[in-house]
Amino acid sequence: MTDYMHAFDLYAPASLEDAAKLLGEHGKDAWIVAGGKDSFDWFKDRHKQPKAVVDISGLKELRGISDAGDHISIGAATTLTEIEESKLLRDNFPVLVQAAAKVASPQIRNSGTIGGNVSQDTRCTYYRDGFPCYRAGGNTCYANTPTAMNREHALFDASRCVAVTPSDTAPALVALDARMAISRDGKVRTVPAEKFFIGPDVDITRMTVLEAGDILTEIRLPKAWAGAKFYFEKVADRETWDFALVNIAMAAKTDGGMVKDVRVACGGVQCTPRRLTEVEDLMKGEKAGPELEKLAQRVAARGAKALNYNHFKIPLMGNLAARAVRSLA
Amino acid sequence: MTENRQDEALEFEAFEFPPDPADDFEWVPATPEVAGNLAEPPEADWRTAGTSRRAFLRGVVCSGVAVSASAYMFTVQSGEARAAVRGVERLISLNVNGKTRRVDVPPSETLAQTIRYRLGLTGTKIGCNRAECGACTVLADDTPIYSCSTLTHQARGSKITTVEGVAAPDGTLHPVQQAFIDELGPQCGFCTPGQVMAAVGLLKKNPKPTVDEARRAMSGNLCRCGAYPHYLAGVMRAAGRA
Numbered sequence: 155m156t157d158y159m160h161a162f163d164l165y166a167p168a169s170l171e172d173a174a175k176l177l178g179e180h181g182k183d184a185w186i187v188a189g190g191k192d193s194f195d196w197f198k199d200r201h202k203q204p205k206a207v208v209d210i211s212g213l214k215e216l217r218g219i220s221d222a223g224d225h226i227s228i229g230a231a232t233t234l235t236e237i238e239e240s241k242l243l244r245d246n247f248p249v250l251v252q253a254a255a256k257v258a259s260p261q262i263r264n265s266g267t268i269g270g271n272v273s274q275d276t277r278c279t280y281y282r283d284g285f286p287c288y289r290a291g292g293n294t295c296y297a298n299t300p301t302a303m304n305r306e307h308a309l310f311d312a313s314r315c316v317a318v319t320p321s322d323t324a325p326a327l328v329a330l331d332a333r334m335a336i337s338r339d340g341k342v343r344t345v346p347a348e349k350f351f352i353g354p355d356v357d358i359t360r361m362t363v364l365e366a367g368d369i370l371t372e373i374r375l376p377k378a379w380a381g382a383k384f385y386f387e388k389v390a391d392r393e394t395w396d397f398a399l400v401n402i403a404m405a406a407k408t409d410g411g412m413v414k415d416v417r418v419a420c421g422g423v424q425c426t427p428r429r430l431t432e433v434e435d436l437m438k439g440e441k442a443g444p445e446l447e448k449l450a451q452r453v454a455a456r457g458a459k460a461l462n463y464n465h466f467k468i469p470l471m472g473n474l475a476a477r478a479v480r481s482l483a
Numbered sequence: 484m485t486e487n488r489q490d491e492a493l494e495f496e497a498f499e500f501p502p503d504p505a506d507d508f509e510w511v512p513a514t515p516e517v518a519g520n521l522a523e524p525p526e527a528d529w530r531t532a533g534t535s536r537r538a539f540l541r542g543v544v545c546s547g548v549a550v551s552a553s554a555y556m557f558t559v560q561s562g563e564a565r566a567a568v569r570g571v572e573r574l575i576s577l578n579v580n581g582k583t584r585r586v587d588v589p590p591s592e593t594l595a596q597t598i599r600y601r602l603g604l605t606g607t608k609i610g611c612n613r614a615e616c617g618a619c620t621v622l623a624d625d626t627p628i629y630s631c632s633t634l635t636h637q638a639r640g641s642k643i644t645t646v647e648g649v650a651a652p653d654g655t656l657h658p659v660q661q662a663f664i665d666e667l668g669p670q671c672g673f674c675t676p677g678q679v680m681a682a683v684g685l686l687k688k689n690p691k692p693t694v695d696e697a698r699r700a701m702s703g704n705l706c707r708c709g710a711y712p713h714y715l716a717g718v719m720r721a722a723g724r725a
Contacts (some may be wrong), residue, residue, distance in 0.1 A: 159593075198612065
């Protein structure tokens with residue numbers, strides 16, 4: 155027999171106001187789903203049992219990709235396949251298209267949404283298996299013990315919890331300096347992608363700034379980076395389904411071979427997508443070449459604190475940074 | 484040592500087995516009740532959690548005949564200004580393989596469970612139940628999705644196609660099915676319905692895929708027998724490119 159989900163009331167609001175009203179009414183008992191690819195695993199394992207599930211995948215205002223003048227707007231409930239096939243994005247921000255195409259498997263991309271991809275919970279196996287760890291409200295980290303299997307865990311900024319961001323699109327959005335529009339009680343605020351993701355030192359039970367009652371409605375990609383040079387690469391144990399061990403996204407503006415401005419972000423090494431600021435500083439004003447590659451490789455993982463089994467991520471980060479630089483040459 | 488062993492053997496021979504309850508077992512041919520293929524899945528799972536008065540009433544109202552649940556609910560909640568948005572109704576219409584089927588589905592049921600256990604279309608398999616194997620792949624509006632990780636209520640507006648619905652009404656196999664047979668795709672066959680649906684979905688969208696496109700489109704389906712090259716050859720054959 156298969157795992158049944160717990161009983162919940164399912165709501166399919168027809169408008170964003172209705173959804174906001176529902177979230178207001180149910181407070182912390184409410185859970186938003188769109189594709190549900192992250193949520194339903196939680197429900198089947200019975201580790202999370204919200205009473206009210208609000209399905210926002212039917213909200214038309216949350217779907218679709220459009221040109222809004224100074225930015226391109228992506229509805230949060232747009233599926234990853236729609237992003238992958240969007241000509242507008244392919245022309246302007248191919249890095250996001252490449253990142254979306256690397257997520258999970260075709261069927262998951264067909265129903266999984268970009269909003270869900272960026273706000274999904276971490277994939278730390280101990281946490282997902284229901285261990286009472288810090289993130290789950292306990293007082294131990296099971297992934298950071300002498301015998302723990304932690305080859306997928308964090309190199310940087312671990313504060314009690316050593317989980318990493320699993321998203322492939324998140325580093326791309328950080329590299330593109332995206333703005334996340336969050337609606338709450340009808341009021342919309344925007345948060346830069348970098349601030350959208352939060353580490354365990356800010357709140358150990360969440361991965362993003364989203365709190366009960368918040369709905370991520372839209373992702374805005376400023377045109378300032380449209381048509382720049384991009385690079386995306388994901389390294390995972392498996393080509394399909396698997397989450398990144400390390401992924402890297404880069405957006406660079408060049409002028410005659412010289413790097414004018416650049417943003418590089420890595421996923422899978424920290425609880426939030428990590429800006430490689432030292433690599434960026436190195437690259438600005440320089441021409442890409444073997445020398446810059448070598449330097450980038452050397453500084454990419456500076457400050458990393460490896461756990462027992464994830465040392466390999468340090469040279470991996472360096473190599474990915476070097477390859478990103480090489481793509482500009 | 485040898486003596487001891489003989490003793491043991493003797494003791495063993497003297498041992499009398501207790502009567503085996505299986506000897507009294509009377510074999511009866513499988514009926515839906517025996518095989519567990521009841522139209523109604525066990526309901527304890529989803530009903531036990533409701534403890535509040537409201538949830539209890541809702542359960543009672545919804546489990547009965549299709550009474551006008553909404554009117555009743557509002558009399559119960561009168562006075563309180565609840566949100567005008569109500570939860571989904573349990574009785575829904577699903578368009579499966581071109582037919583509209585009325586089903587009674589609790590909100591937490593997945594499409595795979597509905598297809599298999601309520602509609603009896605057991606061609607769709609549930610492998611991992613975690614969107615990690617592809618055995619449950621069905622088409623929703625010609626797009627392959629994992630039915631194990633989609634709520635039935637989310638699929639209400641879509642046209643669902645399962646593996647039962649891809650062959651022609653006269654029984655002629657779909658080109659993909661025929662090609663899989665010709666290329667010896669299935670070994671144990673458990674993943675085959677999912678593979679068929681993924682391939683049909685691909686060919687609907689892209690009738691002439693390259694090998695790489697086909698490989699990518701089929702990458703969301705695991706095959707424990709490892710017959711991937713056969714399936715891939717089948718897809719290319721069905722696309723007229725073998």
